[in-house]
Amino acid sequence: MSVLNTISPDKLVRLVGIPTGPVLIDVRPEEEFSAEPLLIPGSLRRSASDVSAWARAFHGQSVVVACRDGGSLSQGVAARLRHDGVSAEALEGGVAGWANSGLPMVPNTVLPPRDAEGRTVWVTRGRPKVDRIACPWLIRRFIDPSAIFLFVAPSEVQGVAERFGAAPFDIEGEGVTWSHRGELCTFDVMVEAFGLSGHESLKRLAPIVRGADTGRPDLVPEADGLLAASLGLSRMYADDQEQLEAGMLLYDAFYRWCRDATDETHNWVSHQPAKARAKAQVRP
DSSP: OOOTTEEOHHHHTTTTTSTTSOEEEEOOOHHHHHHSOEEOTTEEEOOGGGHHHHGGGGTTSEEEEEOSSSSHHHHHHHHHHHHTTOEEEEETTHHHHHHHTTOOOEEGGGSOOBOTTSOBEEEEESSOOSHHHHHHHHHHHHTOTTOEEEEEOGGGHHHHHHHHTOEEBSSOOTTOOBSOBTTBOHHHHHHHHTTOTTOHHHHHHHHHHHHHHTTOTTSOTHHHHHHHHHHHHHHHOSSHHHHHHHHHHHHHHHHHIIIIITTOOOOSSOOOHHHHHHHOSSOO
């Protein structure tokens, strides 16, 4: 039986990766985190001892707090957040319970250094089409909700990366980690490196992105549709940041199709999102 003001891993996993999901806050002490630097996808790191300083930043949002075992540390932080007007729950079993359930964990060691405000910073070529929108979507939904993305001229990507501490992606160059690898596009490489290869919905989405990005519409029928929508967005927006925001919605839709609607066909019956959620409680 669930404890009051807690959420179980099987319920939380259904909320990870969607824009309306809660903010996930990992409050494990630094020594615990350093011993096992793995994160629940989308988690932010915050110090439990400083909760009074950062609580206000989450006012009006839903928050799930995770400590190592779901005990007094996370429940105390969640209670303090509720005192400050934040809708907060603790994760049952904590990070250990999540991991023991076989759910995906992101290795912090593969992530780039964060800026002074705790955000990862990334840089790539301007005028994005497929991979350069898909990768930011993946990062913001599953790795770092506050990640910053810089779009610059191709010749300036490496220089901007060095000057501004940004991680270059989807570009060829010496020492570039995040780029195509063989037949895999950058999205594929990130899914694997971020420890998300076992995520069933992302496994369905990956070949759609790969087919659209690498000229392989034969991989899956949906690749042609993603390419068409991506090219349409690139004609609609002159500003790369505006295009990114529009593209986030596009990938949210493809992700939800991969998660909830692959067996559904078009008919005259109106779709009811609440019923769809009730029908699939297990598949992430």
